[in-house]
Amino acid sequence: MLTSHEIFVGQFMTNSERRSVYKQIKDLVKKAQTVAQKELEQRRQRLQAKLELEDKLYQEEFAENVKSQRDRRDKEFLQEMNIKRELEDCYEIREALTHRDKLQVKEAQLEQITEKQRAVIRQRQTDEYWRKVCDTHARHYEKQLEKEQRLLKNIQAHKGRGFDEQIALHQRERELELERKRQEAEELAKHLHELRLEKCRLRVPPKMQIYRKELLDVIAEKKAKREGEECDRIQEHRKLMREIASEQQDHSAALVRRKRAVYKANIEYIDYACRLHKLEEDAQAARYARIDDLRHVDICTKSNLALELKQKAELAKLYYAELRRQMCEEYERRLPKSKAELLAEQRKVREELDHQLAENARLQAEEEEKYSKQLELMADDRDFCKRVAEQYIADQKDHLPTHPNWLIYQCPNKNFAVKCVSSEVQGLSKSEVKLEREDACIEPGGGFARSPNEFSNYSYLSPLKHGPNADQKLRNATLCMPRESVVVLR
Missing domain, CATH: 1.10.287 (Helix Hairpins)
Structure with missing residues (x-):
């Protein structure tokens, strides 16, 4: 029967046959160094964590002190400004x-x-x-x-x-x-x-x-x-x-x-x-x-x-x-008004609007008359038209700029514009060129102008939709209309 010591000696001898004692000692030393290095690393990590924590606490404390100092300065500055403002606002102090x-x-x-x-x-x-x-x-x-x-x-x-x-x-x-x-x-x-x-x-x-x-x-x-x-x-x-x-x-x-x-x-x-x-x-x-x-x-x-x-x-x-x-x-606006006052205000507003409509109609008539004279001058003066055409050709323009008066819904006079002679009738004289209707007007696009009632989108507000100050005229006209008509127009 072998004792434990003998068994250990036998195992040691068996193991020593496969690797030497030097290798074992080297492994033991390496293991001890590894353990010591791990302990040092853990200790270093703990110290670093403590330092970071202390640094963080110091930074927080410093930030708190700086913030409190800044707040205190701001508070003192605001107090000084309030005192200064009170001194400036108070007449007796001034x-x-x-x-x-x-x-x-x-x-x-x-x-x-x-x-x-x-x-x-x-x-x-x-x-x-x-x-x-x-x-x-x-x-x-x-x-x-x-x-x-x-x-x-x-x-x-x-x-x-x-x-x-x-x-x-x-x-x-x-x-x-x-x-x-x-x-x-x-x-x-x-x-x-x-x-x-x-x-x-x-x-x-x-x-x-x-x-x-x-x-x-x-x-x-x-x-x-x-x-x-x-x-x-x-x-x-x-x-x-x-x-x-x-x-x-x-x-x-x-x-x-x-x-x-x-x-x-x-x-x-x-x-x-x-x-x-x-x-x-x-x-x-x-x-x-x-x-x-x-x-x-x-x-x-x-x-x-x-x-x-x-x-x-x-x-x-x-x-x-x-x-x-x-x-x-x-x-005064918040005070309740009587019916008579409301009617008087409405009557006053209506009178002002009527006066404004009459003034707008007069201004529109003057502008249309002025524009008709300019159009008649341009239609009769062929040299002026040639110069304008040469200028547009020299400027390389193939279209005319848009103008609000080009869309004409009604003609105040019968001879609004003369239609230009087409290429088929250029050899005929002016006396041979007859219009289908003597009282017809020519649109700038080449067709006959129709009466106001022939347009599907025509209303008595159509003259107010074009020309200078069209939005203001249309707004003033709609303000004067009764509530039912306004609802229909909308």
């Missing part, structure tokens, strides 16, 4: 608004007038301030100029006194030096004289010669030293004079530059003040021009509104009068 506008305009004009007065006062104050500033600057400039001139004079005087003192000092020093030199020269001459005397008297000893030589060297050295000091003093004096002249020239140039700078600064300040004043004037002029333009626009707008209101009032009066008239007529 009067109040007009009164308020008038008060505002008056206040604005008063404010403009006050502002103009204030501007004039400010301009005067500004002009006065700038005048004072200019006067102050002028006085300050004069004081500064006087101070500089006084300082220059003091400097020149001080320099002049210093120069004089230095010259006097140098002169005294020079005199002293000359006096000292003169004394030294006298002493030297005296010593030389003594030396000459001694030389003449006796022979000078060597020590004396050495002493004399040293003394002469000392004298020459002192003389050279004094001459060098004198040259140095002269050079220092010249250098000092040059420095003083240079300082004086620099001071003069600096003073000139300072004056020019002050003058230039004053000119620039004056130009700046003028430009500022001009800019203020231009701005003020622009403001005044703008105020005038706005006032003109306001006046034009108010005049246009007043004219429009006046026109609307006139139209409203006309509409009201027309509406009252129509209402009165409607009310």
